[in-house]
Amino acid sequence: MSLSLEQVHRVAQLARLEISDAEAETTRTQLNAIFTLIEAMQAVDTKGIEPMAHAQDLSQRLRPDEVTETDRRGAFQAVSPEVEAGLFLVPKVIE
Amino acid sequence: MKQWEVVIGIETHAQLQTRSKIFSGSSTAFGAEPNVQANAVDLALPGVLPVLNRGAVECAIRFGLAVEGEVAPKSVFARKNYFYPDLPKGYQISQYELPVVVGGKLTITLGEGDAAVEKTINLTRAHLEEDAGKSLHEDFHGKSGIDLNRAGTPLLEIVTEPDMRSSAEAVAYARALHALVRWIGICDGNMQEGSFRCDANVSVRPVGQQEFGTRREIKNLNSFRFMQQAIDYEVSWQINEIEEGRAIQQATVLFDPDTGETRSMRTKEDAHDYRYFPDPDLLPLMIDRDWVARTRADMPELPTAKKQRFVADFGLSAYDATTLTASLDIAGYYEAAVAVAGKGAAKPCANWVMVDLAARLNKDGLDIASSPVSAAQLGGLVARIADNTISNNIAKKVFEALWAGEGQSADEIIEKQGLKQITDTGAIEKLIDEVLAANAAMVAEFKAGKEKAFNALVGQAMKATKGKANPQQVNELLRKKLAGA
Incomplete structure (x- = not known):
């Protein structure tokens, strides 16, 4: 399998990455090399093996339903570019 | 004129009544000052890890049992990727291939009294996920304000099969589900605060046709009345489009309560590509039979x-x-x-x-x-x-x-207050005698054949007993007296 330039631009768009046509070409070559690796892995016969959702065969640890966090808004907002009335301000987005 | 059949499926986001968030120890209380309940995990600061809330899982188990679905012994959390400022991680932790509840059903009642009929709505699944924050687009010098208090609030998304055939059935289902989640104590059902939000997938097809028509999804219906209005509008809009020779395009639409209309938000071409994959930060959720049995024993x-x-x-x-x-x-x-x-x-x-x-x-x-x-x-x-x-x-x-x-x-x-009913016949007779003596004119009228006068006499007698006599008894005694007098 190999990617088209158009697909590279699409993936970049989904990841909100701005790439030039030259970068897209380099990226395409690199991604295709990764696909070669994946193809090699897919050649392994995995018939009858249940897919794992995680590399470690363990189950999720759970925490009790308790409020353990306190208000640290001041500290968090001290490092944020723009705040007002307790809100984080971001460029206007309306879908 | 062609006969049309309406097909509706509903997705509901129910906010779970836990004290803390699904993956962090922040409070979920409603109405706090902006961002005071958003900690490092909710803000997606580097290096943080989610830890699943047992209480949220318990809610999902309760729901699975209540709808007779299968509580999955193993379910998996996945990342749903999209960019929006109120989603700091750039993905929402949800469940995709292996949800926590599979199947289930809910019975709805249509109509009232003797005309009432029951119908079973089948559920596809219910899965756990986190809510996003809130974006405020009011006047912040051309910017948007972000409040992340709601980010990470546990949700149970409940999905039905396309089993409903009218807006009335859709509303009956939503009401039944709303009552159930409150009944089993997993959601407060407050629709104004957004604790219970419905999306409706609506399509139409000619009666008798097997395949479904192309559907449009109406987002964020936060009242039963709006749900009814939105679906009714959408159905007549779709039928009209098809009858005018235009094909329905798959789309996401919003309902505008002011105009009573639905309008397209995005079409299939610009639909999100969420690129789901299992979240490497979270191991599979295992629910053993003992836990399910203990929860069952604890259900109302x-x-x-x-x-x-x-x-x-x-x-x-x-x-x-x-x-x-x-x-x-x-x-x-x-x-x-x-x-x-x-x-x-x-x-x-x-x-x-x-x-x-x-x-x-x-x-x-x-x-x-x-x-x-x-x-x-x-x-x-x-x-x-x-x-x-x-x-x-x-x-x-x-x-x-x-x-x-x-x-x-x-x-x-x-x-x-001395309100005990007078049942002593003697006492009532005595009062009646007094009433008859004081109302000779009425007695004469009754004897002249005016039935109305009798009712007036009963009224006088009841008044004399200060309403404490049994009206039936007063009636009988009065008739007897008048017959004998």
Whole structure:
């Protein structure tokens, strides 16, 4: 399998990455090399093996339903570019 | 004219009633100052890891049991990727291939009284996920304000099969689900605060056609009335489009309550590509049979079972049983009242709860949980009607007295205010004699054949007993007296 330039631009768009046509070409070559690796892995016969959702065969640890966090808004907002009335301000987005 | 069939499936986001968030120890309380309940995990600061809340899983198990679905022994959390400022991680943790609840069903009732019919709506799945924050687009010098208090609030997304065939069925389903999640204590159901939000997938097809038509999804219906209006509008819009020769394009639409119309938000071409994959930060969620069994033992009797028991044990009509199982609070109140009044008075108890109490609560804008008249007090009152200590009319006075806190029990008020029904025939006869003597003109009219005069005499006699006599008894005695006089 190999990617088209158009697909590279699409993936970049989904990841909100701005790439030039030259970068897209380099990226395409690199991604295709990764696909070669994946193809090699897919050649392994995995018939009858249940897919794992995680590399470690363990189950999720759970925490009790308790409020353990306190208000640290001041500290968090001290490092944020723009705040007002307790809100984080971001460029206007309306879908 | 072609006949059209409507096909509807519903997705509901129910906010789970946990104290803390699904993957962090921040509070989920509603209405806090912006961002004071958003910690490092909710803000997606580098290096943080999510840890799953046992309480949220417990809610999912309760729901799975309540709808008779399968509680998955193993389920997996996945990342749903998209960019939006109120989603700091750039992905929402949700479940995709292996949800926590598979299948299940909910029975809805359509129509009322004798015309009522039941229908089963099948569920596809229910999965756990986190809510996003809130974006405020008001005036912040051309910028948007972000409040992340809601980010990470646990949600259960409940998905139905495309089983509904009208807006009425869709609303009946949404109402039944709303009642159920509150009943089992997993969601407060507050639609104004966004605790219970529905999306409706709507399509139409010619009657008899097997394949589904192309669907459009109406997002974020936050009231039952809007749901009905939005679906009705959408259905007639789709039928009109097809009849005019235009094909329906798959799309996401929003309902505008001001215009009563739905409008397209995005079409299939610019639909999100979420690129789901298992979240490497979270291991599979394993739920063992013991946990399910313990949860089952801890569940309240479900509304359907309770309703059937009210009909079988208390002889209530299906309609009354449905009304009295509308919420756990109402059902609990009713059962506590019957426990005091006695099973023989179950029917009058039902009437008092559904009519008198409901009207009084409504007048003061109270819900049953904060009723000034307790279930035991109401039961005690109904018991005194049942054993003829007081008439129904006097009972209404006693009820008002209980409401005003004039006594601890109906018995105390009846005693203190001397409201006991006069059943002593001699005493009533004496009063009737006095009434007859004082109203000779009316007696003469009655004797001249005016039946109206009799009713007036009954009224006078009841007045003389201060309403404490049994009207039936007064009636009989008066007739006897007049016949003999």
